[in-house]
Amino acid sequence: MARHHDLIIIGSGSGNSLVTPELEGLDIAIVEEGTFGGTCLNVGCIPTKMLVLPADRITEAHEARRLGVTVDSAPATVDWPAIRDRIFTNRIDEISAGGERYRRSQDFVTLYAARARFVGRRRLALDTGEEITADRVVVAAGSRADLLDVDGLDRVDPKRGVHTSDTIMRIDELPRRLAIVGGGFVACEFAHVFGALGVEVTQIQRSGALLRTEDAEISRRYTELSRGRHDLRLDTVVASASRSPEGTWTLGLMGRDGATDVEADAVLVAVGRTPNGARLDVEAGGIELDDWGVVRVDAQQRTTADGVWALGDVANSWQLKHVANHEARVVAHNVAVDAGRLPGEGPVEADHRFVPHAVFGHPQVAAFGPTRAELDEAGTPYVSYTQAFGDTAYGWALEDTTSILVVCADPDSGGIISAHCMGPDASTLIQPLIQAASFGQSAREVARGQYWIHPALAEVVENALLGLPLNDRLSR
Numbered sequence: 298m299a300r301h302h303d304l305i306i307i308g309s310g311s312g313n314s315l316v317t318p319e320l321e322g323l324d325i326a327i328v329e330e331g332t333f334g335g336t337c338l339n340v341g342c343i344p345t346k347m348l349v350l351p352a353d354r355i356t357e358a359h360e361a362r363r364l365g366v367t368v369d370s371a372p373a374t375v376d377w378p379a380i381r382d383r384i385f386t387n388r389i390d391e392i393s394a395g396g397e398r399y400r401r402s403q404d405f406v407t408l409y410a411a412r413a414r415f416v417g418r419r420r421l422a423l424d425t426g427e428e429i430t431a432d433r434v435v436v437a438a439g440s441r442a443d444l445l446d447v448d449g450l451d452r453v454d455p456k457r458g459v460h461t462s463d464t465i466m467r468i469d470e471l472p473r474r475l476a477i478v479g480g481g482f483v484a485c486e487f488a489h490v491f492g493a494l495g496v497e498v499t500q501i502q503r504s505g506a507l508l509r510t511e512d513a514e515i516s517r518r519y520t521e522l523s524r525g526r527h528d529l530r531l532d533t534v535v536a537s538a539s540r541s542p543e544g545t546w547t548l549g550l551m552g553r554d555g556a557t558d559v560e561a562d563a564v565l566v567a568v569g570r571t572p573n574g575a576r577l578d579v580e581a582g583g584i585e586l587d588d589w590g591v592v593r594v595d596a597q598q599r600t601t602a603d604g605v606w607a608l609g610d611v612a613n614s615w616q617l618k619h620v621a622n623h624e625a626r627v628v629a630h631n632v633a634v635d636a637g638r639l640p641g642e643g644p645v646e647a648d649h650r651f652v653p654h655a656v657f658g659h660p661q662v663a664a665f666g667p668t669r670a671e672l673d674e675a676g677t678p679y680v681s682y683t684q685a686f687g688d689t690a691y692g693w694a695l696e697d698t699t700s701i702l703v704v705c706a707d708p709d710s711g712g713i714i715s716a717h718c719m720g721p722d723a724s725t726l727i728q729p730l731i732q733a734a735s736f737g738q739s740a741r742e743v744a745r746g747q748y749w750i751h752p753a754l755a756e757v758v759e760n761a762l763l764g765l766p767l768n769d770r771l772s773r
């Protein structure tokens with residue numbers, strides 16, 4: 298017989314944060330097939346950014362040459378096991394285990410270490426043989442890394458040097474040569490990390506540029522800078538892969554100029570992520586998927602099945618942790634309302650108006666809102682201004698020649714539509730623009746309604762706003 302709960306949460310990533318004080322005391326089940334804490338904590342945002350930091354330090358030390366400082370002309374000495382263990386043994390694994398212990402200690406929470414799939418409306422079969430049902434279900438099952446439809450690279454095999462982002466960060470020793478397939482967030486961040494740590498990186502990208510969904514100028518500049526750091530193969534796909542008895546991979550590549558090959562000691566496949574909805578048989582639970590396999594949700598994060606909500610990578614195409622967190626807050630509130638835990642309050646809606654992202658490569662890239670090409674295509678009236686970091690006082694200090702911030706605004710109201718940045722600290726620098734857009738502040742209010750610390754890097758933002766050719770142009 299199926300065990301009945303008040304609430305079932307599938308996935309312990311952002312799903313774990315649903316157990317808010319408002320829901321405490323309900324009979325809650327969390328089903329997790331993998332490591333407690335999900336992608337961001339165990340194999341995503343947090344360990345990657347902990348790896349990016351030492352990579353940044355090495356790169357900055359080399360780049361200090363243009364400031365008249367030579368830290369060391371030889372390659373940096375890298376203690377890979379120390380870097381890896383600082384991240385995983387000393388921090389991530391502790392946090393994951395501690396989180397799991399805490400949930401198991403709560404008598405109103407049942408943690409099932411199992412894979413779930415829907416076999417009916419709010420009815421799940423677990424691979425342990427159990428069945429569970431609930432009044433309410435939240436699907437927070439995330440996404441998984443894609444592999445290649447190429448023999449040898451169609452499954453993860455760390456022992457043979459075939460990795461996705463799930464495994465590459467825990468390797469025992471750095472490979473001498475790493476082939477990275479892909480040109481998106483994951484590929485660019487790891488190319489930066491492993492390149493800086495002294496690995497010879499070859500990056501193979503199907504299209505003609507890296508980060509090709511960014512503003513075209515930023516994608517072009519990032520691609521050019523990467524070309525100076527790695528062996529970059531654009532407009533190229535992997536057609537075949539073979540491994541010698543000594544463990545060297547030879548990837549057969551097919552590019553615009555014909556066939557070539559590349560040798561590597563390990564391969565990282567970073568060609569996108571597939572949402573996990575279909576693998577959960579959600580349709581057996583009355584939950585519809587869209588054409589891309591994303592669980593369909595409305596503004597309240599409700600799926601097409603009564604009493605079932607969804608959030609995060611399984612239910613949106615951004616595949617970003619801050620989006621999953623935001624949606625988790627919306628779902629936690631709406632489930633509490635539904636369960637009668639918030640008398641007098643109604644459901645709330647998710648706000649997806651200004652979703653930002655950042656790629657922690659070298660340099661950093663950060664953006665929100667439509668690119669200029671997308672605005673052109675949609676026929677949206679806008680003006681834009683491109684501010685070079687190098688034309689500001691702090692940019693002079695940095696001797697920066699490549700970094701830019703592009704701001705797009707409504708020509709009449711000065712309302713900020715989008716921003717696209719590539720340069721040092723882009724992920725932090727862009728935040729006042731996200732804030733301005735979110736709160737409906739105009740370029741004029743933001744530029745002239747506050748002090749900007751001189752000569753801080755934030756003057757890049759001030760100058761970009763002042764440069765906008767608005768109909769009612771701002772004066773400097």
Ligand SMILES: Cc1cc2nc3c(=O)[nH]c(=O)nc-3n(C[C@H](O)[C@H](O)[C@H](O)COP(=O)(O)OP(=O)(O)OC[C@H]3O[C@@H](n4cnc5c(N)ncnc54)[C@H](O)[C@@H]3O)c2cc1C
Nearest residue numbers: 308310311330331335336341342413439609610616617618
């Ligand atoms: C290498 C990498 C770096 C990233 N860096 C960033 C970053 O810097 N910033 C950012 O915003 N985002 C980043 N992301 C994306 C971010 O990690 C995800 O968007 C976020 O973790 C998604 O959260 P989630 O709760 O939807 O899914 P997850 O955290 O993946 O949680 C889903 C959980 O469900 C479990 N599960 C799946 N199917 C089942 C099943 N059938 N039964 C039981 N359990 C199941 C999984 O094991 C998993 O633990 C990165 C991702 C990767 C891969």
Ligand SMILES: NC(=O)c1ccc[n+]([C@@H]2O[C@H](COP(=O)([O-])OP(=O)(O)OC[C@H]3O[C@@H](n4cnc5c(N)ncnc54)[C@H](O)[C@@H]3O)[C@@H](O)[C@H]2O)c1
Nearest residue numbers: 479480481482483484502503567568569570615616655656
């Ligand atoms: N800093 C961050 O926020 C961060 C970091 C890592 C991952 N993420 C999230 O994880 C998601 C997945 O990242 P991702 O980089 O795997 O996917 P992605 O969609 O960003 O990029 C996939 C890349 O692989 C290329 N590609 C696809 N098939 C290929 C093939 N056969 N051969 C060569 N190249 C191929 C594509 O052209 C694209 O450049 C991202 O969309 C992002 O939301 C976020």
